[in-house]
Amino acid sequence: NAGVTQTPKFQVLKTGQSMTLQCAQDMNHNSMYWYRQDPGMGLRLIYYSASEGTTDKGEVPNGYNVSRLNKREFSLRLESAAPSQTSVYFCASLSYRGSEQYFGPGTRLTVT
Amino acid sequence: DAKTTQPPSMDCAEGRAANLPCNHSTISGNEYVYWYRQIHSQGPQYIIHGLKNNETNEMASLIITEDRKSSTLILPHATLRDTAVYYCIVRVAGGILTGGGNKLTFGTGTQLKVEL
Numbered sequence: 001n002a003g004v005t006q007t008p009k010f011q012v013l014k015t016g017q018s019m020t021l022q023c024a025q026d027m028n029h030n031s032m033y034w035y036r037q038d039p040g041m042g043l044r045l046i047y048y049s050a051s052e053g054t055t056d057k058g059e060v061p062n063g064y065n066v067s068r069l070n071k072r073e074f075s076l077r078l079e080s081a082a083p084s085q086t087s088v089y090f091c092a093s094l095s096y097r098g099s100e101q102y103f104g105p106g107t108r109l110t111v112t
Numbered sequence: 113d114a115k116t117t118q119p120p121s122m123d124c125a126e127g128r129a130a131n132l133p134c135n136h137s138t139i140s141g142n143e144y145v146y147w148y149r150q151i152h153s154q155g156p157q158y159i160i161h162g163l164k165n166n167e168t169n170e171m172a173s174l175i176i177t178e179d180r181k182s183s184t185l186i187l188p189h190a191t192l193r194d195t196a197v198y199y200c201i202v203r204v205a206g207g208i209l210t211g212g213g214n215k216l217t218f219g220t221g222t223q224l225k226v227e228l
Contacts, residue, residue: 004155035218042199042218043156090155099146101216103155 002026004104006091012110013081021076021107023091031094032074033101034058034066036087043090049074081111116200121223124194130187132222134200137181142204145176146216147185149196156199156218159185190226197221 007022025032030051035043035058045058047066055066063085065077078085088108092101117135124130136145146161160167160174162183167174173186187194199221 040220042220043216044218045216088153092155099144099161100158101148101156103157106153106155 004091004093004102006089006104006107008107009105010108012112013078014112015082017081018077018079019081020078021089021091021109022073023075023104024073025091025093025102026072027093027095027102028071029093029095029102030071032068033092033094034064034074034076035090035092036060036085037090037106038087046076046089078109081109083111085109086111116202116219118198118200118219118222120220121225124187124190124224124226126191126226126228127189130190130194130224130226132185132187132198132200132224133182134185135182136200136202139180139202140204143202144204145174145180145183146201146203147172147174148199148201148216148218149194150199150221151193151196159198190224192226192228195224195226197223 004025033048034046036046037043044060046060046064047058049055049068052068052071055068067075088106090106091104094101144161144163147159148156150156160169160172162174162176176183199218201216
């Protein structure tokens with residue numbers, strides 16, 4: 001039982017490049033989330049997925065797209081990366097009781 | 113979700129109890145108090161949550177005042193590994209499909225430093 005996994009762990013992009021951040025959970029949870037965390041700040045929600053086949057915008061969705069590929073996987077895509085998207089990205093899933101969110105280890109993204 | 117107020121930083125000696133306060137004066141009747149922590153460079157970790165009764169688990173205790181406007185997270189015997197940012201969050205319980213909150217709203221939390 002690996003919990004929530006994310007790939008890659010680190011990534012450097014040039015402005016305008018695109019990439020997809022991958023997230024998978026093996027806990028059979030319905031709801032999944034993408035957050036970003038800028039230095040010295042709390043987490044901000046980018047997108048979330050209440051269940052397979054549905055996605056919704058969070059607080060800071062601009063510049064991102066998501067795909068809930070199946071129940072296990074929830075990916076985040078940057079179509080044209082900008083320096084303002086330099087951040088640490090965390091994926092999370094929500095327990096059935098709705099009490100705890102389980103977080104992945106994060107992807108550290110730098111856009112130059 | 114109701115807003116919370118936490119001190120930006122606290123220090124604690126190893127082996128002593130760490131008491132982290134949180135104010136949530138606008139909490140609604142159906143909102144729970146959750147605590148998470150984030151150890152440097154790692155993803156946040158769930159610690160404990162409660163509605164109005166005090167709660168205890170293997171990690172910590174949560175004391176909620178009778179009027180529910182504030183709470184305290186207690187780490188009974190802090191160790192160096194407890195050095196982290198601690199977040200107090202209030203939200204409706206349950207997942208999105210059951211009418212609960214759709215996200216956690218993280219503030220800036222309390223940086224707890226446990227020292228020898």
